[in-house]
Amino acid sequence: MGHRKSKGVTIDADVVAxxxxxxxxxxxxxxxxxxxxxxxxxxxxxxxxxxxxxSWMKTPGAPFVPYGQPSEYENKVARTFxxxxxxxxxxxxxxxxxxxxxxxxxxxxxxxxxHSGIPDINPDAHRLVIHGLVKRSLVFTLDELTRYxxxxxxxxxxxxxxGQLLYQKEPAQVGVQQMQGQVSCAEWTGVKLAxxxxxxxxxxxxxxxxxxxxxxxxxxxxxxxxEIMQDALIALYQNGERxxxxxxxxxxxxxxxxxxxxxxxWLRRIKLTEGPTMTKDETSKYTITMPDGKSLQFVFAQExxxxxxxxxxxxxxxxxxxxxxxxxxxxxxxxxxxxEISADGGKSWAPAALQEPVLSKALTRFRMAWRWNGGPAxxxxxxxxxxGYVQPTREKMIADRGSRTIYHSNAVTTWGVSENGExxxxxx
Amino acid sequence: MGHRKSKGVTIDADVVAxxxxxxxxxxxxxxxxxxxxxxxxxxxxxxxxxxxxxSWMKTPGAPFVPYGQPSEYENKVARTFxxxxxxxxxxxxxxxxxxxxxxxxxxxxxxxxxHSGIPDINPDAHRLVIHGLVKRSLVFTLDELTRYxxxxxxxxxxxxxxGQLLYQKEPAQVGVQQMQGQVSCAEWTGVKLAxxxxxxxxxxxxxxxxxxxxxxxxxxxxxxxxEIMQDALIALYQNGERxxxxxxxxxxxxxxxxxxxxxxxWLRRIKLTEGPTMTKDETSKYTITMPDGKSLQFVFAQExxxxxxxxxxxxxxxxxxxxxxxxxxxxxxxxxxxxEISADGGKSWAPAALQEPVLSKALTRFRMAWRWNGGPAxxxxxxxxxxGYVQPTREKMIADRGSRTIYHSNAVTTWGVSENGExxxxxx
Numbered sequence: 001m002g003h004r005k006s007k008g009v010t011i012d013a014d015v016v017a018x019x020x021x022x023x024x025x026x027x028x029x030x031x032x033x034x035x036x037x038x039x040x041x042x043x044x045x046x047x048x049x050x051x052x053x054x055s056w057m058k059t060p061g062a063p064f065v066p067y068g069q070p071s072e073y074e075n076k077v078a079r080t081f082x083x084x085x086x087x088x089x090x091x092x093x094x095x096x097x098x099x100x101x102x103x104x105x106x107x108x109x110x111x112x113x114x115h116s117g118i119p120d121i122n123p124d125a126h127r128l129v130i131h132g133l134v135k136r137s138l139v140f141t142l143d144e145l146t147r148y149x150x151x152x153x154x155x156x157x158x159x160x161x162x163g164q165l166l167y168q169k170e171p172a173q174v175g176v177q178q179m180q181g182q183v184s185c186a187e188w189t190g191v192k193l194a195x196x197x198x199x200x201x202x203x204x205x206x207x208x209x210x211x212x213x214x215x216x217x218x219x220x221x222x223x224x225x226x227e228i229m230q231d232a233l234i235a236l237y238q239n240g241e242r243x244x245x246x247x248x249x250x251x252x253x254x255x256x257x258x259x260x261x262x263x264x265x266w267l268r269r270i271k272l273t274e275g276p277t278m279t280k281d282e283t284s285k286y287t288i289t290m291p292d293g294k295s296l297q298f299v300f301a302q303e304x305x306x307x308x309x310x311x312x313x314x315x316x317x318x319x320x321x322x323x324x325x326x327x328x329x330x331x332x333x334x335x336x337x338x339x340e341i342s343a344d345g346g347k348s349w350a351p352a353a354l355q356e357p358v359l360s361k362a363l364t365r366f367r368m369a370w371r372w373n374g375g376p377a378x379x380x381x382x383x384x385x386x387x388g389y390v391q392p393t394r395e396k397m398i399a400d401r402g403s404r405t406i407y408h409s410n411a412v413t414t415w416g417v418s419e420n421g422e423x424x425x426x427x428x
Numbered sequence: 429m430g431h432r433k434s435k436g437v438t439i440d441a442d443v444v445a446x447x448x449x450x451x452x453x454x455x456x457x458x459x460x461x462x463x464x465x466x467x468x469x470x471x472x473x474x475x476x477x478x479x480x481x482x483s484w485m486k487t488p489g490a491p492f493v494p495y496g497q498p499s500e501y502e503n504k505v506a507r508t509f510x511x512x513x514x515x516x517x518x519x520x521x522x523x524x525x526x527x528x529x530x531x532x533x534x535x536x537x538x539x540x541x542x543h544s545g546i547p548d549i550n551p552d553a554h555r556l557v558i559h560g561l562v563k564r565s566l567v568f569t570l571d572e573l574t575r576y577x578x579x580x581x582x583x584x585x586x587x588x589x590x591g592q593l594l595y596q597k598e599p600a601q602v603g604v605q606q607m608q609g610q611v612s613c614a615e616w617t618g619v620k621l622a623x624x625x626x627x628x629x630x631x632x633x634x635x636x637x638x639x640x641x642x643x644x645x646x647x648x649x650x651x652x653x654x655e656i657m658q659d660a661l662i663a664l665y666q667n668g669e670r671x672x673x674x675x676x677x678x679x680x681x682x683x684x685x686x687x688x689x690x691x692x693x694w695l696r697r698i699k700l701t702e703g704p705t706m707t708k709d710e711t712s713k714y715t716i717t718m719p720d721g722k723s724l725q726f727v728f729a730q731e732x733x734x735x736x737x738x739x740x741x742x743x744x745x746x747x748x749x750x751x752x753x754x755x756x757x758x759x760x761x762x763x764x765x766x767x768e769i770s771a772d773g774g775k776s777w778a779p780a781a782l783q784e785p786v787l788s789k790a791l792t793r794f795r796m797a798w799r800w801n802g803g804p805a806x807x808x809x810x811x812x813x814x815x816g817y818v819q820p821t822r823e824k825m826i827a828d829r830g831s832r833t834i835y836h837s838n839a840v841t842t843w844g845v846s847e848n849g850e851x852x853x854x855x856x
Contacts, residue, residue, distance in 0.1 A: 024577065051557055051567075051696060054549070060644050061545025062673070063516030066506035067536040070495070071677045073551050074670050078494035088491030101665045102580045102617040106535055108495040109669065117489025121482070123501050129479055139479075149452065149752045152530045152783045152793055189530040216488050237529045239667065241537060242502050245490070249499045268479060324577045355580045357785045365580055 014369075017350035019343035019377050022369040024353055026322070070108075079109055080177060089117020090217075092159060093246075094181025097309040097328065103154070103355065103363045105184035107239050112246045113159045113182065115217035115281070119266055123250040126214065128234065132271035135201025142236070142250055148191040151233060154362045155256040156330045157263050158183035158302045160286050163409035166394055171414075171425045175313035179413060179425065183330065185363035188243075188254045190235035193228065193270070206272035210279070211253050211264040221262045221286075222276035223255070227300060231256050231361075234267065256361035257332030258300050259408075261286060291402030301332030304391050305410040306339050306366070306383035317421035320374035325352070329364045331385035338384040339366040345378030345414070345428040346393070352381070360386075377417040378428050394427060442797075445778035447771035447805050450797040452781055454750070498536075507537055508605060517545025518645075520587065521674075522609025525737040525756065531582070531783065531791045533612035535667050540674045541587045541610065543645035543709070547694055551678040554642065556662065560699035563629025570664070570678055576619040579661060582790045583684040584758045585691050586611035586730045588714050591837035594822055599842075599853045603741035607841060607853065611758065613791035616671075616682045618663035621656065621698070634700035638707070639681050642696040649690045649714075650704035651683070655728060659684050659789075662695065684789035685760030686728050687836075689714060719830030729760030732819050733838040734767050734794070734811035745849035748802035753780070757792045759813035766812040767794040773806030773842070773856040774821070780809070788814075805845040806856050822855060 014026040070077065077099045083091035093112040095105055105111075112118075123142050131137035162182035165172040172179070202225070209228070212220040233254040235243055243249045248265030255263050261281065276282070276298065287295040306329035311317055325343075329336045335358055340349040352366035366381065383391045392400070397411040416426035442454040498505065505527045511519035521540040523533055533539075540546075551570050559565035587610035593600040600607070630653070637656070640648040661682040663671055671677045676693030683691050689709060704710070704726065715723040734757035739745055753771075757764045763786055768777040780794035794809065811819045820828070825839040844854035 051555055054553060054642060056547035056549055057642055057644055057646065060515065061517050061542065061547040063545060064507070064509040064511065064519065064521045064540065064542075066508075067498070068507075068538070068540075068672050068674050069536065070669060071549075071551075071673045073677075077669055079492070079496075080494075081492040083492065087488065089489050091492065093492045100668045101578055102615045102668045104532060104615045104667045106667045106669045108497065110496070112492065112496075114489065114492075117491060119484035119489040121484055121499075123499075125482060127479055143746075147749075147751055149795060149797060150529055150754065154785075187530045187532045214482060214485055216485055218485065239532045239534045240528045240530045241498060241505060241534045244496050245499045246496050249501075318571075321575075323575055326578065357582075357787065359785065367577060369577060 017342065018348035020371040020373055021341060021343050021350045022371055024367070024369050026369050077109070079111070080181070081112070089114050092161070092182055094177045095184045096177045097181060097307070098176045098312045098315055100309070101326065101365070103185055103365050104239065105186060107186065107241070107244050110184040110186060110244065110247055111159065111182045113260060114215070115219045116215050118245050119215045120245070121214060121250060121266060126250050126268070128251060128267060128270070130196055130200045130270045132273055133203035133206035134272050135203065138196065138200050145191055145234065145236060145251070148195060150189050151192055152187055152189040153233060153254065153256060154185065154187045154359050155254060156183055156185040156361065156363045157260050158330070159260040160407045163305070163411070163413070164406035166409045166411050166413065167398070167403040167406060171427045174425060176307060176309050180307045182260070183363070186238045187240070188233060188235040189237035190233040190251070190254065193232035193234055193253070196234065202272060205274055208273045208276050210269070210271040210273055210277045211267060212269040213264045214266040214268040219261065219264060219281055220277070220279045221264060221282055222273070222279065222298070223262060225272070228255055257302060259286065259302060262300065286407060288401065288407050289404040291404060299408055302330070303408060303410040304331035304333060304383050304385040304389040305329065306381040306391055307413045308379055308381050308415060311379065311417065311423050312415055313423045313425055315423060317372060317417065317423070319421070320372050323370045323372055325368040325370045325379065327366055327381050329366055329381070329383040330362065331383065331389060332361060333385050333387045333389055335360045335386040336364040336383055337386045340382045341368045342380045343370060343377050346380055349382065372417065374419060376419060378426065379415045379417065380412050380428065382412055445770065446776035448799040448801055449769060449771050449778045450799055452795070452797050454797050505537070507539070509540070517542050520589070520610055522605045523612045524605045525609060526604045526740045526743055528737070529754065529793070531613055531793050532667065533614055535614065535669070535672050538612040538614060538672065538675055539587065539610045541688060542643070543647045544643050546673050547643045548673070549642060549678060549694060554678050554696070556679060556695060556698070558624055558628045558698045560701055561631035561634035562700050563631065566624065566628050573619055573662065573664060573679070576623065578617050579620055580615055580617040581661060581682065581684060582613065582615045582787050583682060584611055584613040584789065584791045585688050586758070587688040588835045591733070591839070591841070592834035594837045594839050594841065595826070595831040595834060599855045601853060603853070604735060604737050608735045610688070611791070614667045616661060616663040617665035618661040618679070618682065621660035621662055621681070624662065630700060633702055636701045636704050638697070638699040638701055638705045639692040639695060640697040641692045642694040647689065647692060647709055648705070648707045649692060649710055650701070650707065650726070651690060653700070656683055685730060687714065687730060690728065714835060716829065716835050717832040719832060727836055730758070731836060731838040732759035732761060732811050732813040732817040733757065734809040734819055735841045736807055736809050736843060739807065739845065739851050740843055741851045741853055743851060745800060745845065745851070747849070748800050751798045751800055753796040753798045753807065755794055755809050757794055757809070757811040758790065759811065759817060760789060761813050761815045761817055763788045763814040764792040764811055765814045768810045769796045770808045771798060771805050774808055777810065800845070802847060804847060806854065807843045807845065808840050808856065810840055
């Protein structure tokens with residue numbers, strides 16, 4: 001087994017921070033690489049094919065299908081969900097980030113937040129209305145929208161309540177999916193809302209819009225016109241194909257960087273108004289209650305944030321040696337500028353590699369080389385975005401905001417690695 | 429109806445090429461926009477909600493599911509496939525690009541080319557062997573590969589036979605899916621092959637590799653080591669989740685820009701050799717037979733290319749007015765630098781907008797504003813990449829290569845629009 005060999009590898013020159021964080025150059029050394037995996041074997045195979053011919057090579061494989069699915073061996077790669085008592089479609093589902101890699105979330109695993117289930121919308125009957133303080137009200141069919149100029153945008157969407165367990169006094173014994181699974185990223189394509197508003201002719205008195213969904217909850221949010229003119233899309237496509245029912249089929253509002261439920265799904269109506277409408281979804285929910293009992297309302301951008309997805313709880317480390325620490329970072333303010341990693345609970349930090357392309361308001365994959373020495377380790381990631389916003393520690397977040405809210409939790413998430421390789425959620 | 433109004437819109441200043449091609453600024457004019465869709469109605473709705481409350485708003489919607497699917501209303505958005513006589517899994521399936529938008533192909537719609545069906549591989553039993561001219565042979569389990577440093581890459585894969593109908597004497601009466609559907613694009617994540625080879629220790633005599641798949645065809649290709657060290661990935665993830673069975677589960681070789689079947693699926697073996705192995709898949713197939721009967725072997729890169737996906741056959745245009753012309757461009761040599769559009773069969777051209785991010789060896793979405801005047805039109809796109817390679821006309825491709833081959837057809841595809849709005853494949 002390769003592990004024994006790893007003891008002799010000289011890697012000190014590559015150490016970049018405490019408890020085994022290494023420069024990525026270490027992986028370019030063949031010697032270090034042989035230590036990376038404990039299970040490498042060296043069969044005596046100079047002459048021929050060293051592998052048995054497996055059963056699946058002996059008969060023709062499966063036929064074509066019109067729309068493909070994942071391997072059945074991957075059926076644990078699934079969303080988990082919690083629903084309100086007595087309901088089946090009201091609640092949230094979470095993306096299994098510990099089992100994924102890259103920046104794109106496949107459509108079948110995009111997180112969901114539904115307020116009254118997923119409506120079964122007939123696209124031929126669906127309409128988008130723009131009305132209120134406009135020169136002329138407009139109604140669009142999907143066919144009509146499809147003739148407009150489109151724009152594509154790789155963007156994350158994060159539920160305002162994602163990461164809320166960090167407000168709890170004791171560290172919840174869950175993994176990255178339950179902790180931080182209400183954020184996903186897709187390539188969205190649609191029509192710029194600004195173009196449609198220009199066509200309707202905006203009354204100068206209009207300063208806000210109301211966006212309303214066609215679900216049974218009539219989920220609706222108010223948004224300031226000035227803030228959304230630049231980026232808002234009427235999204236028709238998600239990762240190439242039409243938006244999934246769970247994500248707003250046939251159309252959703254996409255507001256890159258903004259709180260998840262402002263990206264109104266099943267969009268049916270944009271009404272231009274003088275002020276916010278004060279819907280149930282922005283008064284009874286999605287406000288940040290501060291320690292003094294007052295609430296912050298209309299907190300639009302999801303703040304800069306990151307989380308390590310591997311290693312993480314449930315992915316037990318089998319033996320000491322080389323690993324890659326990887327995870328996701330994002331900011332509703334812009335691009336990720338830097339992600340730092342600590343393996344010693346925040347005593348020392350080193351910058352991770354950021355996977356190109358690094359895009360504004362999209363998930364950014366980060367990677368860091370690590371040699372786990374088999375001792376206890378405390379893993380953290382800390383994101384900084386291009387406006388200089390730094391992801392806070394949990395301590396700082398709670399000092400600033402208290403813990404009376406469940407929203408906009410963007411503090412550092414900490415994974416503790418024990419000597420047996422088990423990974424747990426801890427507070428550092 | 430808005431169409432009548434469009435007659436009065438002054439747009440001459442925005443004309444950029446013949447037969448109605450327009451600068452994209454035209455879409456920023458409210459007046460022009462109102463002409464973009466013929467079906468806009470102007471309900472008298474100043475006061476209230478102008479839409480009926482649809483049935484799906486009156487009862488709670490569908491519950492959560494672990495892995496989501498597209499709307500049932502979208503079941504025509506599917507791959508079409510052709511199989512060899514007497515088989516169900518040997519042939520090719522094609523991506524329905526006329527019904528998609530953006531650059532990412534969703535995993536369920538990625539094109540396929542199988543030589544003996546899709547093997548049902550147990551990932552725990554699967555091994556990757558590196559052997560031949562190396563210091564030490566290596567065998568990897570999937571668990572071991574997962575500990576190595578990963579890299580993500582958004583890349584197209586195109587079958588060497590994509591577009592082959594352009595070699596036919598008469599224009600095939602099919603659409604973009606049948607003509608050009610054997611190209612797709614995904615975010616692939618995996619381990620750099622160079623890192624694994626470095627660990628194995630490459631014998632200086634080794635100049636080529638053999639890459640072999642674990643399907644019943646044992647599909648295998650030879651590749652020159654120098655050409656693949658930079659980019660080759662052992663891909664484990666496709667758009668975030670594990671590679672789909674149809675695309676090589678549990679691992680495939682990714683060679684951005686190279687002929688599709690060199691990206692060996694179900695990868696089981698990399699053997700380092702002095703020269704090419706001359707497998708059946710690079711002698712009996714995937715060679716370009718020239719007019720003199722000699723064949724070009726080992727043509728690695730897919731050349732620069734583009735195709736208009738909308739409008740295209742099957743997407744009949746209902747009335748004159750404003751449309752967006754959109755499509756995809758790609759080059760195995762690098763980034764797309766320019767896509768030009770003609771609406772008059774190549775007499776005049778204007779540059780399309782390229783959707784950012786424009787990535788090397790990835791699909792690039794292009795967009796162009798067009799006012800269709802209701803007369804005949806001949807639509808073409810022509811890609812230029814960043815090494816200056818220009819996509820050839822069909823005439824030039826056939827002058828250079830003859831028409832004895834079916835491979836590497838990258839000529840301009842032409843859509844003819846007739847007065848009734850029907851779109852057909854034509855030769856211009």
